[in-house]
Amino acid sequence: MKQPLNVIKIGGAVIEDPEKQQAFLDGFVALKGPKILVHGGGRIATEIGERLGMEAIMVEGRRVTDDATVDLVTMVYGGLVNKQMTAKLQSLGVNAIGLTGADGSIIRSVKRPVTNGVDYGWVGDPVEVNADFLTKMIEAGGVPVIAPLTHDGAGHILNTNADTIAGTIALAMAEFFEVNLALTFELDGVLADVNDPESLINPFKESFFIEMKESGAIHSGMIPKLENSFKALHSGVKGVRICKYDQINSNHGSLLQI
Template sequence: MAKETLHIIKIGGAVIENPEMKQAFLNGFVALKGRKILIHGGGRIATEIGNKLGLVANMVEGRRVTDDATIDLVTMVYGGLVNKQLVAQLQSLGENAIGLTGADANLITSSKRPIKNDVDYGWVGDPQLVNDTFAKSLIEEGSIPVIAPLTHDGQGHILNTNADTMAGTMASAMAPHYEVNLILTFELDGVMKDVNDSKSLITNFEQSFFNEMKASGAIHSGMIPKLENAFKALESGVGSVRICKYDQIHTQNGSFLQV
């Protein structure tokens, strides 16, 4: 028997902070029929609020260094403000959304990232285990999990976790149960050879080409974890991975990744 399709969609902070872009994304999300999970970022909003509080963001290769004050900040912003606004907006569009972090129902446990190359990321988590049974039960009852980029270590600590990593991890965990389509959205049309050239979209993006572009510096910052986790998901049995513009999730536009 063929597996039922599950769409796992990730939305980034640049879209979330723009009301018009966010509404266009949500309209497309609603238009995408079938089982769905939404995983969101919110880093730009956290940075903006942090600046107002005197907490300047420290980023290394697109990842936020998270000290004691910063973990409190991102827990409030991701798990509270951003998550509940998305849930409320989806409810207004007729989608039965439920907001979660990785700590809720032990959804995603992580290990605290070790110090590497003299970089201490602080309270940053690398996902280890997904409670796929709980996630599946929510989906099967008709709910749409809306997951903030926060996990926990099982010892009482919330961990800041890259949203692209969470999306890839969740997709891999759900692949035994569903035919998973992982869709990563942001403000561009997809993976571009030149972000300033709208005609440079790479429709079929192979891992070998990613390695070349990363080595040359053409791909950097937040695109590195996005693509690394996307290719890892494909290798873990995820049916398809597409990177596209925020208002194109219900289409076949964008960049399809290939290992």
């Protein structure tokens, strides 16, 4: 029987609020057994970029990553956010190891080709996970804390969506572990009406997701997150839950069903 493994993703908006971050970390510390943390950090990069005189260029909600921007996110995601969180987790008794996809070649990506005339720059879509190396680090007692950066195998860091990283890692680790994935954010889960917390959809069935997508009832930013999650469920991940950042030890939120 495979050993359980929790893969937990936390978004940038929670990280930059000290109280919310603490509430999340307390829950993460309490989580028993092998675990992996994947974090975002977008807004902090935007703020530091502005202080450096850079303007965030967004196309359809995604950051265009030019030369200066990939340096910025490498500093902010891989340095500031990742190491501060690692040091905090260490102080809470978790043997955190802060990593990017380049470290131990945990995640190799391909640079996204120009699509419909849009060149996203140094943005990567994962193609290969070194699950063996991640497993060895977990067996050594480490808790990987992964920043949303990957590499292309040719010496470049690539900016990569944190939800995508969490889903990709969950899927690759399912070969060795019984993986549960939780994508956490500020809301209670997937809401039918984003302004009504009582409208939580649970369980959240794939058939319903397809209906919502077709009718345009779902926020465009949620679509890749959900597509990725259903793909993980189809490929051997045991459970995927979308929930509030302080609910990782509960069964609250939207449990996905295929």
